[in-house]
Amino acid sequence: MPELPDITVYVERLAAKVGGSMLQRVRVLNPFLLRTAVPSISQAEGRRVVGVERLGKRVVLALDGGLFLVIHLMIAGRLRWFAAGAKPPGRIALATFEFDGGTLVLTEAGSKRRASLHLLANRDALTAMDPGGIDVLSADLAGFQQRLSAENHTLKRALTDPRLFSGIGNAYSDEILHRARLSPVALSHSLSAEQVRALFDAVRAVMTEWTERLRAAAGDWPDKVTAFRPEMAVHGRYGLPCPVCGAPVQRIVYADNETNYCARCQTGGKLLADRALSRLLKASWPRNIDDLE
Structure with a gap:
């Protein structure tokens, strides 16, 4: 989208x-x-x-x-x-x-x-x-923190909730969380002040950088609008190396979407349970990124 x-x-x-x-x-x-x-x-x-x-x-x-x-x-x-x-x-x-x-x-x-x-x-x-989400590029830290803490959701869900934040979807939420080095399943109420600041800075940086990048690439008209771009750090890059640490990018699949993340950079090495695959593998499901290497 x-x-x-x-x-x-x-x-x-x-x-x-x-x-x-x-x-x-x-x-x-x-x-x-x-x-x-x-x-x-x-x-x-x-x-x-x-x-x-x-x-x-x-x-x-x-x-x-x-x-x-x-x-x-x-x-x-x-x-x-x-x-x-x-x-x-x-x-x-x-x-x-x-x-x-x-x-x-x-x-x-x-x-x-x-x-x-x-x-x-x-x-x-x-x-x-208008669903009511704030403009993340014009919001200040206090306004961002107020929206983030309005409900206790996972960070992935909070960032993509149009009632909280305007214009963030599946693709850029993955990139934002990777930039902030935060787990997609961390709860918004669990963040420290430093982590909230890191997330705020990552939102603004990722959205600004990608807007400038797409603006430069568009020329007369943006003909190649896609959620999957090779320059992205983790989104759509399951199994490929993280550009920061080199570990293979992981994913959580649900319904028609998936969340991509780097276990080493974002979850302390812990592999997040993929609902379908972890149930299938049960005891064989690896718990840490090092178990895959």
């Missing part, structure tokens, strides 16, 4: 391409995409884009007259830019937004249709859609 760095670059490139331009036509190509009926999507046509914003992991086009188009890409949704008159891709295209200078196309890979489009009537409706 595109997270804060990816969404920020989308917003910046969209602002450069369509800011001040008239949205001539909206075509919804999949009936499951549009989640609002009032105002009618046709009411977005003929309006100028007066701003482009990020709302958590959503891209927002602010239109004159007070309307807001809200695009949530979910896991497999992507935004693509085509020259005016170019034919959009077939089966994966969910919607097109036509401007004088080109066409914005919302696509979604795979068979599951999770991406969504809302047209909202005013700023109050947009505010109501």
